[in-house]
Amino acid sequence: MAGARAYFDHAATTAMRPEAVEAMLPFLSGNFGNPSGSHAESRRARLAVDDARDQVAVLLGAGPGEVVFTSGGTEADNLAVAGAWEAMVATSSTPATALVCSAMEHHAVLNACRALARRTGAELREVRPGKDGIVDLDALAEACTSEVGLVSVMAVNNEIGTVQPIGSAAAVVRHRSPSALVHTDAVQAVPWLDVRELTAGADLVAVSAHKFGGPKGIGALVVRDGAVVHPLNHGGGQERDRRSGTHNVAGIVSMAAALAGTVSDRPSTVERVGRLRDRLGDGLLATVPRTSETGERAERTAGHLHLRFAGVESEALVVLLDEAGVAVSAGAACSSGAVEISHVLESMGFGREEAAGGIRFSLGTTNTEADVGHALAVVPAAVAQLRD
Amino acid sequence: MRVLVAMSGGVDSSVAAALAAEQYGRDQVVGATLKLWGGASDSGCCSVADVEDARRVADQLGLVHHVFNFAAEFDERVVDPYVRGHAEGRTPNPCIECNRHLKFDRLLERARGLGFDAVATGHHARRLSTAEGRFRLCRGADPLKDQSYVLAMLGQDQLARTVFPVGELTKGQVRDEARRLGLRTAAKPDSQDVCFIRSDQGRAGFLGSRLPLHPGRLVDHETGEDLGPVEAVELVTVGQRRGMGHGTDGKRRFVTAVDIANRRISVGSPEAAHTGDVRLHTVTWVDGAPAGLGGPRPGAGGAGVGDGAGVALLAQCSAHGRPVPSSVRAVGDELSIAFGAPQRRVAPGQTVALYDPDDPDAVVGSGIAA
Numbered sequence: 107m108a109g110a111r112a113y114f115d116h117a118a119t120t121a122m123r124p125e126a127v128e129a130m131l132p133f134l135s136g137n138f139g140n141p142s143g144s145h146a147e148s149r150r151a152r153l154a155v156d157d158a159r160d161q162v163a164v165l166l167g168a169g170p171g172e173v174v175f176t177s178g179g180t181e182a183d184n185l186a187v188a189g190a191w192e193a194m195v196a197t198s199s200t201p202a203t204a205l206v207c208s209a210m211e212h213h214a215v216l217n218a219c220r221a222l223a224r225r226t227g228a229e230l231r232e233v234r235p236g237k238d239g240i241v242d243l244d245a246l247a248e249a250c251t252s253e254v255g256l257v258s259v260m261a262v263n264n265e266i267g268t269v270q271p272i273g274s275a276a277a278v279v280r281h282r283s284p285s286a287l288v289h290t291d292a293v294q295a296v297p298w299l300d301v302r303e304l305t306a307g308a309d310l311v312a313v314s315a316h317k318f319g320g321p322k323g324i325g326a327l328v329v330r331d332g333a334v335v336h337p338l339n340h341g342g343g344q345e346r347d348r349r350s351g352t353h354n355v356a357g358i359v360s361m362a363a364a365l366a367g368t369v370s371d372r373p374s375t376v377e378r379v380g381r382l383r384d385r386l387g388d389g390l391l392a393t394v395p396r397t398s399e400t401g402e403r404a405e406r407t408a409g410h411l412h413l414r415f416a417g418v419e420s421e422a423l424v425v426l427l428d429e430a431g432v433a434v435s436a437g438a439a440c441s442s443g444a445v446e447i448s449h450v451l452e453s454m455g456f457g458r459e460e461a462a463g464g465i466r467f468s469l470g471t472t473n474t475e476a477d478v479g480h481a482l483a484v485v486p487a488a489v490a491q492l493r494d
Numbered sequence: 495m496r497v498l499v500a501m502s503g504g505v506d507s508s509v510a511a512a513l514a515a516e517q518y519g520r521d522q523v524v525g526a527t528l529k530l531w532g533g534a535s536d537s538g539c540c541s542v543a544d545v546e547d548a549r550r551v552a553d554q555l556g557l558v559h560h561v562f563n564f565a566a567e568f569d570e571r572v573v574d575p576y577v578r579g580h581a582e583g584r585t586p587n588p589c590i591e592c593n594r595h596l597k598f599d600r601l602l603e604r605a606r607g608l609g610f611d612a613v614a615t616g617h618h619a620r621r622l623s624t625a626e627g628r629f630r631l632c633r634g635a636d637p638l639k640d641q642s643y644v645l646a647m648l649g650q651d652q653l654a655r656t657v658f659p660v661g662e663l664t665k666g667q668v669r670d671e672a673r674r675l676g677l678r679t680a681a682k683p684d685s686q687d688v689c690f691i692r693s694d695q696g697r698a699g700f701l702g703s704r705l706p707l708h709p710g711r712l713v714d715h716e717t718g719e720d721l722g723p724v725e726a727v728e729l730v731t732v733g734q735r736r737g738m739g740h741g742t743d744g745k746r747r748f749v750t751a752v753d754i755a756n757r758r759i760s761v762g763s764p765e766a767a768h769t770g771d772v773r774l775h776t777v778t779w780v781d782g783a784p785a786g787l788g789g790p791r792p793g794a795g796g797a798g799v800g801d802g803a804g805v806a807l808l809a810q811c812s813a814h815g816r817p818v819p820s821s822v823r824a825v826g827d828e829l830s831i832a833f834g835a836p837q838r839r840v841a842p843g844q845t846v847a848l849y850d851p852d853d854p855d856a857v858v859g860s861g862i863a864a
Contacts, residue, residue, distance in 0.1 A: 422604055
């Protein structure tokens with residue numbers, strides 16, 4: 107069994123696309139300049155960053171001036187939440203006193219909102235999704251009162267893969283909290299969905315390159331014209347004074363290449379990976395007793411499959427499957443590496459027992475029929491062993 | 495044999511992992527660190543620093559390493575009862591309850607589910623096999639580091655699936671081995687005190703953050719005379735000397751009883767702080783109850799035991815206390831221990847470990863002081 111690995115944790119991270127690797131190489135040594143300078147080396151690097159910015163902007167449905175490169179999704183989310191709040195407080199004559207997020211947000215948003223609330227005394231309203239894993243628009247409307255200054259609803263949930271109605275959510279916010287900015291964490295959406303369309307209603311959109319075949323350590327926040335974010339990183343004033351720090355040139359160039367490749371391949375990827383996902387899901391539901399799928403498959407990206415194996419501790423199943431050559435994940439990993447009970451499942455109204463056996467299979471471009479066959483061969487026995 | 499090594503990030507379990515890897519083969523041994531406490535501790539939040547040490551030692555030994563999150567059970571089985579105990583005038587031993595419910599129950603079950611034959615820990619204790627295929631639990635080779643007391647609740651089921659690789663070594667030998675292997679934990683200080691209580695916070699700070707603390711009165715245990723105020727009755731333990739001052743005879747005073755309901759702490763002379771006996775509940779035996787303890791009463795059936803004449807055993811009332819020759823008698827499900835010589839009163843909630851007088855290294859059983 108050693109050797110053959112079937113990787114189903116693409117939502118955690120995925121291998122870099124070859125063209126993204128290729129794209130970054132020249133900027134690691136030969137073209138090493140700092141874009142913020144006045145000589146030829148700088149100009150060459152700046153040209154690369156500007157070209158990449160144009161490309162990323164088009165693919166995300168934004169203008170070049172609306173793209174702020176960050177160190178990744180987490181920084182983009184933090185910049186959106188705290189940066190937008192700070193700007194709002196600094197400029198508004200009647201600053202907002204409350205912010206809203208969905209209770210199933212990634213920790214990058216959830217903890218940024220909680221930290222902001224603690225720091226500023228603002229009231230944080232966490233809106234629970236329905237048991238289908240979709241944000242409850244009625245509950246959202248109820249939370250969105252006139253004193254709300256920021257609303258964050260993710261585009262695709264990272265654990266169960268449900269696609270959120272960002273357009274409708276944004277419309278609710280405009281109607282109920284006219285002065286609020288809408289942020290969406292679109293980190294999980296890029297590989298599967300047209301982000302331009304899905305996030306068109308949002309003022310702030312966070313993406314992360316390593317989720318779509320780019321390198322780790324680079325991401326972006328779209329800040330639509332009219333929305334203002336104050337910087338969290340102070341320094342040389344890069345990114346139009348919204349994010350200081352020398353540009354990660356190789357990362358930026360590579361991210362653009364990865365995004366271009368992802369978008370152009372997306373229809374075929376969705377078709378092919380979706381079929382693999384369905385075969386995996388249908389196969390496991392048919393062969394493993396007392397297994398349920400979380401959320402409606404129709405509401406889900408093509409890459410996500412979330413199953414709950416009753417009477418099994420997911421933490422143990424992850425270990426057993428790892429030994430059997432299958433990489434999956436359970437809940438969210440804490441800094442120590444321990445598995446935490448999923449706040450996403452809890453927010454959807456699943457009890458501790460029900461949530462305990464939750465496993466995410468997240469597929470990606472590199473998965474094959476053989477990977478699915480491998481998982482179908484080993485998962486039933488692993489579950490049975492733990493139920494023994 | 496596949497072995498799961500419980501690695502705390504300390505030197506003992508690091509060397510236990512090294513020895514297990516040597517004995518059973520690297521591909522047969524996996525390291526696991528338990529995430530038990532979610533709050534702040536002396537080694538950072540979630541004990542991240544300790545997890546890192548454990549993981550890096552496992553890396554160095556070429557072992558796969560996992561982190562298991564047992565924080566919910568730890569709260570439920572160790573921390574909450576510890577807090578509740580103090581609220582009710584008892585002083586539970588959290589390390590023993592952690593061993594009983596987490597390391598030698600939850601972890602053993604997890605290991606079995608994952609297909610491991612045994613769990614190894616870094617405890618200084620020895621598991622010996624008898625000719626009959628039973629297991630004995632004996633003191634570790636280093637008398638100063640012996641941990642058999644905190645393992646005294648183990649029975650055959652657990653011992654059959656547990657190994658103690660460093661039990662035959664002294665602490666010095668453990669550190670030598672760690673240094674020889676170049677393990678990063680070689681010089682790491684031994685852990686002290688209770689893992690979920692920060693040293694800057696102390697027991698009082700921890701309990702005070704989770705319990706309403708109540709002031710009370712100190713009274714003379716004989717005359718009932720009021721001797722003054724006490725800051726928080728929940729923080730006082732039977733047998734405690736610190737903070738109790740001196741009696742009119744100039745001798746130090748000891749706590750003889752804690753009465754939470756009436757917020758009264760009884761104190762007395764050193765003699766009054768001693769007792770000739772103690773009653774134990776939650777009784778466990780390493781390999782069944784010894785004969786002569788008082789067999790089942792005729793017709794009573796089951797495992798119940800009647801009043802017997804008593805068995806001579808050694809009773810040890812704290813982790814490094816002196817074992818005292820005692821007569822042990824069953825009273826229903828409980829044990830009555832008559833000490834051969836008066837002992838400092840055992841605080842309710844504390845464990846008494848029982849050893850074999852014919853083989854003073856061998857644990858016979860345990861119980862919790864009523």
